[in-house]
Amino acid sequence: MNRDASITSLSALASKLTLSEEEKGFDESDGTLLPIKIPSSFFKLINPDDPSDPIRRQVVPTVFEHAESGGETLDPLAEKRHAATARLIHRYPNRAAFLTTDLCFIHCRHCFRRRFTGTFQGPANEEEIEQAARYVEKHPEITELLFTGGDLFTLNDVQLETMIGAFRSRRPDLIIRLCSRAPAARAERITPALIAMLKTFDTAPFFLMTQFNHVRELTKEALRATALFIDNGIPAMNQTVLLKGVNDDADTLKELCNTLLANRIKPYYLFQGDLVSGTAHLRVSIEDGMKLEAELRKRLSGLAMPLYALDLPKGGGKVPLVNSYVEEKKDGALIFRTPYGGHRSYPAD
Numbered sequence: 193m194n195r196d197a198s199i200t201s202l203s204a205l206a207s208k209l210t211l212s213e214e215e216k217g218f219d220e221s222d223g224t225l226l227p228i229k230i231p232s233s234f235f236k237l238i239n240p241d242d243p244s245d246p247i248r249r250q251v252v253p254t255v256f257e258h259a260e261s262g263g264e265t266l267d268p269l270a271e272k273r274h275a276a277t278a279r280l281i282h283r284y285p286n287r288a289a290f291l292t293t294d295l296c297f298i299h300c301r302h303c304f305r306r307r308f309t310g311t312f313q314g315p316a317n318e319e320e321i322e323q324a325a326r327y328v329e330k331h332p333e334i335t336e337l338l339f340t341g342g343d344l345f346t347l348n349d350v351q352l353e354t355m356i357g358a359f360r361s362r363r364p365d366l367i368i369r370l371c372s373r374a375p376a377a378r379a380e381r382i383t384p385a386l387i388a389m390l391k392t393f394d395t396a397p398f399f400l401m402t403q404f405n406h407v408r409e410l411t412k413e414a415l416r417a418t419a420l421f422i423d424n425g426i427p428a429m430n431q432t433v434l435l436k437g438v439n440d441d442a443d444t445l446k447e448l449c450n451t452l453l454a455n456r457i458k459p460y461y462l463f464q465g466d467l468v469s470g471t472a473h474l475r476v477s478i479e480d481g482m483k484l485e486a487e488l489r490k491r492l493s494g495l496a497m498p499l500y501a502l503d504l505p506k507g508g509g510k511v512p513l514v515n516s517y518v519e520e521k522k523d524g525a526l527i528f529r530t531p532y533g534g535h536r537s538y539p540a541d
């Protein structure tokens with residue numbers, strides 16, 4: 193069997209899983225929705241006997257994706273408006289995101305960039321790369337560039353080398369983040385040859401930004417892939433999306449974060465779900481999210497604790513969602529609640 197094989201249709205899914213009515217109700221012919229795409233290695237992580245399996249919920253679509261609830265749009269972060277060039281989103285003064293390709297190894301039902309993902313536009317062409325690289329050259333205030341998409345590792349090593357070279361030849365100091373779900377979705381793509389190519393660009397750091405949402409995704413193969421980066425001087429940071437029925441309880445998140453840390457992957461962000469069309473059934477309320485944040489702060493070390501954050505609608509930018517421990521100001525002192533329920537005071541000025 194081709195080990196790259198992916199499941200790409202409801203009928204293929206139905207031959208392997210007993211689909212629920214909600215899952216059967218997904219209309220594949222609706223061209224506005226993200227098509228089904230589940231790598232067989234990822235599919236194998238699903239427990240077929242559990243209809244609410246957390247891996248299944250991330251990749252098997254349901255009829256709920258056809259519902260658009262209040263405030264949802266296809267481009268919740270107004271990325272189109274912040275496009276500096278065809279493929280470059282420049283929303284923050286000091287960092288920008290380059291859409292390397294729209295292709296992914298996996299289609300996540302919660303994807304916030306579904307206005308772009310899997311739309312068959314393919315990798316950025318030479319002109320789009322040059323345009324973006326010239327823009328970054330002219331904007332020295334940009335110190336970090338995110339290579340995102342889509343998934344940059346759907347490109348081959350030669351394509352990647354050209355892309356990285358275009359930016360780094362003009363800006364040797366540019367820090368580049370490699371944002372990829374490949375370690376979870378196509379671990380065998382991460383090869384010593386890829387890492388060796390990256391290492392030829394040694395004038396500034398790379399960071400690997402992974403997306404693991406559940407501890408079961410941290411397979412032996414996934415950890416081998418991330419270790420290859422880390423062992424070669426590329427630190428790994430993880431961005432988890434808070435998802436209803438996948439990871440919205442403290443035990444699940446605690447186990448995920450501690451296992452990430454034990455494998456040298458720093459839990460970086462825990463994202464509140466964006467208001468993207470057809471994802472309401474996967475979103476957790478901010479109120480519940482804040483309770484989880486408080487619980488995690490009690491149970492996780494500072495290193496293992498991700499920052500719970502929301503990317504504000506209409507391109508407002510990311511803001512931290514952090515519980516405050518200041519209760520009041522009294523007699524010249526700030527009164528704090530401790531994470532464990534006690535109280536302490538500290539001079540207010």
Ligand SMILES: *Cc1c(COP(=O)(O)O)cnc(C)c1O
Binds near residue numbers: 283289
């Ligand atoms: C999230 C994001 C970044 C990076 O933000 P950090 O808070 O530094 O991780 C940069 N550009 C865009 C457009 C983003 O959405």
Ligand code: SF4
Binds near residue numbers: 295309
């Ligand atoms: S890998 Fe990322 S860009 Fe691709 S579908 Fe999943 S969340 Fe979206």
